[in-house]
Amino acid sequence: xxxxxxxxxxxxxxxxxxxxxxxxxxxxxxxxxxxxxxxxxxxxxxxxxxxxxxxxxxxxxxxxxxxxxxxxxxxxxxxxxxxxxxxxxxxxxxxxxxxxxxxxxxxxxxxxxxxxxxxxxxxxxxxxxxxxxxxxxxxxxxxxxxxxxxxxxxxxxxxxxxxxxxxxxxxxxxxxxxxxxxxxxxxxxxxxxxxxxxxxxxxxxxxxxxxxxxxxxxxxxxxxxxxxxxxxxxxxxxxxxxxxxxxxxxxxxxxxxxxxxxxxxxxxxxxxxxxxxxxxxxxxxxxxxxxxxxxxxxxxxxxxxxxxxxxxxxxxxxxxxxxxxxxxxxxxxxxxxxxxxxxxxxxxxx
Ligand SMILES: Nc1ncnc2c1ncn2[C@@H]1O[C@H](COP(=O)(O)OP(=O)(O)OP(=O)(O)O)[C@@H](O)[C@H]1O
Ligand SMILES: [Mg+2]
Numbered sequence: 094x095x096x097x098x099x100x101x102x103x104x105x106x107x108x109x110x111x112x113x114x115x116x117x118x119x120x121x122x123x124x125x126x127x128x129x130x131x132x133x134x135x136x137x138x139x140x141x142x143x144x145x146x147x148x149x150x151x152x153x154x155x156x157x158x159x160x161x162x163x164x165x166x167x168x169x170x171x172x173x174x175x176x177x178x179x180x181x182x183x184x185x186x187x188x189x190x191x192x193x194x195x196x197x198x199x200x201x202x203x204x205x206x207x208x209x210x211x212x213x214x215x216x217x218x219x220x221x222x223x224x225x226x227x228x229x230x231x232x233x234x235x236x237x238x239x240x241x242x243x244x245x246x247x248x249x250x251x252x253x254x255x256x257x258x259x260x261x262x263x264x265x266x267x268x269x270x271x272x273x274x275x276x277x278x279x280x281x282x283x284x285x286x287x288x289x290x291x292x293x294x295x296x297x298x299x300x301x302x303x304x305x306x307x308x309x310x311x312x313x314x315x316x317x318x319x320x321x322x323x324x325x326x327x328x329x330x331x332x333x334x335x336x337x338x339x340x341x342x343x344x345x346x347x348x349x350x351x352x353x354x355x356x357x358x359x360x361x362x363x364x365x366x367x368x369x370x371x372x373x374x375x376x377x378x379x380x381x382x383x384x385x386x387x388x389x390x391x392x393x394x395x396x397x398x399x400x401x402x403x404x405x406x407x408x409x410x411x412x413x414x415x416x417x418x419x420x421x422x423x424x425x426x427x428x429x430x431x432x433x434x435x436x437x438x439x440x441x442x443x
Pocket of ligand 2: 119120121143229230
């Protein structure tokens with residue numbers, strides 16, 4: 094059986110967490126969704142394919158102190174299982190760590206035989222030991238990400254609820270399509286997760302609506318809020334579920350884990366941002382340090398003159414800017430300026 098057949102036929106979900114835009118929450122989602130799934134009894138392997146090694150260090154692993162890492166797997170003969178490190182305090186969660194050397198791998202792999210299939214061939218022998226394999230990709234569409242897309246059966250794309258949120262997503266969609274056609278027929282973008290949601294900005298709600306309009310059912314109901322503790326946890330080498338188990342960031346990733354598992358979600362309307370009403374209210378005791386005081390103008394005001402979310406596929410649903418800003422955000426096609434009356438109505442309704 095080929096590696097592709099082994100992976101396609103296994104019950105394991107192999108999910109590449111990809112978005113070539115930097116700093117959008119790939120690693121935070123890999124680490125915390127992985128930990129939340131392990132907490133729910135799943136066996137989870139996190140493959141750190143980013144030379145920055147944030148997933149490794151964020152789970153308390155010092156890449157300098159370990160013997161074998163993903164570089165040795167992709168460019169040497171090291172079996173993947175020889176790199177695995179169990180994560181402290183999270184039963185069932187394992188990491189295949191990265192190292193800075195991996196930065197050179199993009200170049201060193203270029204002339205190599207089977208260069209797009211190094212990861213899938215390494216993963217295939219052990220894939221059946223896990224329920225979930227997450228591959229944390231670097232912020233690029235280079236050979237490391239291609240290796241992840243070839244090994245995976247699904248792609249999860251985290252999207253930040255901010256300006257230019259969809260910048261580059263069109264290119265990612267096309268690349269996934271290319272890989273599907275030529276290298277991995279089982280690949281699909283299965284999951285979009287909206288992250289760093291701040292209920293106080295109108296823009297966040299607009300991005301949520303726009304992404305839902307565009308990607309429909311693929312977008313998870315659970316939206317991850319912007320929570321300071323989520324950004325603090327990595328420096329303690331712990332997932333949020335261990336670092337601050339009661340924090341709403343931990344709860345959000347637990348809810349997301351249940352959604353990913355296909356479990357019934359126990360939500361009240363406040364937890365499900367939907368078209369027209371976005372109601373995730375930040376807990377008063379958990380203000381983000383960089384958050385403005387409630388009276389301050391929202392961080393997205395004023396807007397640049399012609400903001401675009403950046404996905405270049407056309408869509409019929411441009412999203413509205415608040416009145417007076419004179420601009421709309423669009424996913425693609427030609428910009429449309431909404432009638433002023435409509436914008437005012439929108440604002441009054443909020
Ligand atoms: N929901 C959140 N609330 C607050 N901070 C967050 C949240 N998600 C991510 N962050 C912070 O945002 C920054 C970028 O997140 P992260 O490292 O997960 O992105 P990334 O896409 O993996 O970045 P890169 O492209 O560099 O690999 C980090 O400092 C992280 O702690
Ligand atoms: Mg990262």
